[in-house]
Amino acid sequence: MLDYLALGILVFASIVIFYGIIAIHDIPYEISVHRKHPQQDAIHVAGWISLFTLHVIWPFLWIWATLYREDRGWGFAKEKEESSQSADFEEQLSRLDERIEKLEKVTSAARAKKKSREEIE
Known part of the structure; x- marks a missing residue:
């Protein structure tokens, strides 16, 4: 057995x-x-x-x-694309920063004008 x-x-x-x-x-x-x-x-x-x-x-x-x-x-092309994309994003970010600074200057100038008009009246 x-x-x-x-x-x-x-x-x-x-x-x-x-x-x-x-x-x-x-x-x-x-x-x-x-x-x-x-x-x-x-x-x-x-x-x-x-x-x-x-x-x-x-x-x-x-x-x-x-x-x-x-x-x-195979993992090689993505790194190159990411590096070029990050450079593009950094460039776009710097352009947006410049636009924001210009808009802030314009709005601060407009506020100053508005205050001076209110003071005159």
């Missing part, structure tokens, strides 16, 4: 380990699908190949899959 129980545990553990390894190898592919990576198929194939290389290349697949993001691509 114990022999059959031990055999059942051994078969169950073997099946869990087998399918666990297959599930683990697919994680980089799932990441690439979620991020809409342009090289999803290559990552998937490399994941299957990593089964035969005892997952030696698997960490590199993980890195490869996480490098790409749909909103910013």
